[in-house]
Amino acid sequence: MAEPLLTVRDLSVRFPTTRGVVQAVNGVEFDLEEGQTIGIVGESGSGKSVTAKTLMNLLPRSAEIEGEVTFDGRDVREIAAKGEDHFWGVQMTMVFQDPMTSLNPVKRCGEQIAETLRYHLGHDKKKAISESIDLLERVGIPEPAKRERQYPHELSGGLRQRVVIAMALACQPRLLIADEPTTAVDVTVQKLLLDLLDDLRKERQMSMILITHDLGVARGRCDEVAVMYAGRIVERADSHTLFSDSRHPYTDALLRSIPRIEQPSHTRLDPIPGRPPELINPPVRCAYAPRCRFAQRNCLEEIPDVSGVVGMHSFACHYPANTERGEAALQSNLDRGETAGGLHLHAVAEGAS
Amino acid sequence: MRYILQRIGQLVMVLLAVTAITFASVNVLGDPLTNILGPLASVDCTDVEAGLVEDISTRGGTSQGDCEVIALTRAEFNLDDPLPQRYVTWLGDIATGDFGTSFQNQLPVSTVIKNKLPVTLRLVGMGLFLSIMISIPWALLSAYRANRAFDNVSTVVSFGLLAVPNFAMGVILFYFFAVRWQIFPTRYDPSNAYSQIKSLVLPALTLALPLAATYQRLLRTDLITTLQEDFVHMARAKGLPSRTIMVRHALRPSMFSVLTVFGINTGALLGGTLVIEQIFSVPGMGGEIVTAIVRDDTPVVLGIVVIIVTAFVVVNLLVDLMYSILDPRVRRG
Numbered sequence: 001m002a003e004p005l006l007t008v009r010d011l012s013v014r015f016p017t018t019r020g021v022v023q024a025v026n027g028v029e030f031d032l033e034e035g036q037t038i039g040i041v042g043e044s045g046s047g048k049s050v051t052a053k054t055l056m057n058l059l060p061r062s063a064e065i066e067g068e069v070t071f072d073g074r075d076v077r078e079i080a081a082k083g084e085d086h087f088w089g090v091q092m093t094m095v096f097q098d099p100m101t102s103l104n105p106v107k108r109c110g111e112q113i114a115e116t117l118r119y120h121l122g123h124d125k126k127k128a129i130s131e132s133i134d135l136l137e138r139v140g141i142p143e144p145a146k147r148e149r150q151y152p153h154e155l156s157g158g159l160r161q162r163v164v165i166a167m168a169l170a171c172q173p174r175l176l177i178a179d180e181p182t183t184a185v186d187v188t189v190q191k192l193l194l195d196l197l198d199d200l201r202k203e204r205q206m207s208m209i210l211i212t213h214d215l216g217v218a219r220g221r222c223d224e225v226a227v228m229y230a231g232r233i234v235e236r237a238d239s240h241t242l243f244s245d246s247r248h249p250y251t252d253a254l255l256r257s258i259p260r261i262e263q264p265s266h267t268r269l270d271p272i273p274g275r276p277p278e279l280i281n282p283p284v285r286c287a288y289a290p291r292c293r294f295a296q297r298n299c300l301e302e303i304p305d306v307s308g309v310v311g312m313h314s315f316a317c318h319y320p321a322n323t324e325r326g327e328a329a330l331q332s333n334l335d336r337g338e339t340a341g342g343l344h345l346h347a348v349a350e351g352a353s
Numbered sequence: 354m355r356y357i358l359q360r361i362g363q364l365v366m367v368l369l370a371v372t373a374i375t376f377a378s379v380n381v382l383g384d385p386l387t388n389i390l391g392p393l394a395s396v397d398c399t400d401v402e403a404g405l406v407e408d409i410s411t412r413g414g415t416s417q418g419d420c421e422v423i424a425l426t427r428a429e430f431n432l433d434d435p436l437p438q439r440y441v442t443w444l445g446d447i448a449t450g451d452f453g454t455s456f457q458n459q460l461p462v463s464t465v466i467k468n469k470l471p472v473t474l475r476l477v478g479m480g481l482f483l484s485i486m487i488s489i490p491w492a493l494l495s496a497y498r499a500n501r502a503f504d505n506v507s508t509v510v511s512f513g514l515l516a517v518p519n520f521a522m523g524v525i526l527f528y529f530f531a532v533r534w535q536i537f538p539t540r541y542d543p544s545n546a547y548s549q550i551k552s553l554v555l556p557a558l559t560l561a562l563p564l565a566a567t568y569q570r571l572l573r574t575d576l577i578t579t580l581q582e583d584f585v586h587m588a589r590a591k592g593l594p595s596r597t598i599m600v601r602h603a604l605r606p607s608m609f610s611v612l613t614v615f616g617i618n619t620g621a622l623l624g625g626t627l628v629i630e631q632i633f634s635v636p637g638m639g640g641e642i643v644t645a646i647v648r649d650d651t652p653v654v655l656g657i658v659v660i661i662v663t664a665f666v667v668v669n670l671l672v673d674l675m676y677s678i679l680d681p682r683v684r685r686g
Contacts (some may be wrong), residue, residue, distance in 0.1 A: 053586075056589075056590050057589075057591055058586050058590065060493075085592070085594065086592060087592065088589065088590060088591070088592040089590065089591040089592020089593070090592055093590050093592070094586075094587075094590040096583050096586065096587060098583060101582060101583040101584060102583040102584055102586070102587045102600050103584055104584040104587075104588070104589070104606070105606065105680065105681070105682060106582070106605045106606055106679065106680055106681060107601075115591075115593065115597070115601070116592070116593070117593045119592070119593055119597070120592060120593070151682070153681070153682050164587070167587070167591065168590070168591070170591075171592075182563065245549075329420040329645070
């Protein structure tokens, strides 16, 4: 097997704050092959954006980073430390969540694409602008020559995100990190943008990290999916396995909370009770335990290890869902009416059956 | 275009309001007749006619009696008209370029302004130029590595510059650069354009340093805020070098508060150069204003007020136009 394009090993990121140290990312590991897509799924504060920003060297200097990130056999953190030119933007780049704020409001759209071409590829102004227009056309922007002259505030959110994508892809990067690229645009535009990203990725043999809080977005577009919770990857599997045979109760609960077309209308959705945990001085236990329907006593006392190896189905849980052990744990909790974490199960159990 | 007309309308309103207040106060707070004629104005004409008081001016050999002089002066300066009417007359004169005559030396006020204003304008212009040339790179450098060594030293230096009163700053610069090292002349040298500019470097620097410190503080804060914006992250993700990001992405959207304060400060500068002009013996308007006020030289005071107010409003109009150049989103509004 060829060397993966990107390997992340035991990545941890801490932010010292006045209230204490925030453990934003904790022991994250994954591989990404050339031309493949990995989805990182999790709710706000799960550490997915911090992971992305770590890869892109965008974290504030106060962040304490540990672990190993290798891109094409090279140590990314060393590249960052040396301040190497023509790495970010050319090898690896990123698209941000909010197209309203990720374009410079005082510069013309075309200029913002062209400056990348001019800096990295040494194009002169004229060539850079004409290539920018081609890129705008490629990402499906109507009247690209006119849009090139316009300022970001003159475009709609969907068009702006297309400009951002054109900008990111200008120098044919090998890896694109898309951080919630469709969260800030409306649903009809979401699909168009995701399809566009898919097309461009295939056309250019590009690898992609698709970060989203929406499992539905990851489904069918990613080769592999990693689910993050409280700074850790709690489950990672190839896309098909994750959606059909999930193990971690959190993944299980996420899948349950998605409305399905085959359900009768007005079926109650099954939300996950409680809130994500604080990341400042977390207690030693499975971070999900207080919200977990499967939780037993030992879930509150020890952090479960990640089972399996990178590249295969792995998960971090004492009582995995869809296994005998897990079902037995769930059943005993249902019988008692509450979990070891003190979560009452009546209402939840009804919807689950 | 409509916007510019609207702003020019505002300019006129401000001019009218300020000159009306100034005109009224100089005429009400002091007796204009006394200001023009001095002690003579206090002569009681009824007493003179009754022969109770000796006619002073005839003693000097002139043909006009005290009361005649007073009557003539009253007529010449329209002192018997009601105040609003005198204001309107004065405005009409200003509009035609007639600023009146100084009570002190009988020179036309326009000549006084013509002699003094260019020097002050050049001084203020150079000061502003220097303050911008110093503050922008300084703010960029300290915001780039905020709260690190350079930035921390900058903070101390800029507060130091703000805390030193400008006469002290002027004297310090004067001592080192003019007296000790003799890099710059000790007196204003009007002989040619080069010597004029050279003589103005130190006073302009005295003016510029505290301003530069203010602008550096403002711009640094705004830059730090801008640097947290997504589009700056995006520019970094595009792999642009830090210099390009600071100068071409972060600077422009961070200029607004600096620009606002710049506009407000600049008007005040024209009338506030007295101390600096004194230290460096620059023959500018600062000294002229003070002399005029102390001696109740009403036409000169009013003329200078008109100049300063106009400059203030024009600079702020330019600042407003700059906003729309800096930020395309303002253009439609």
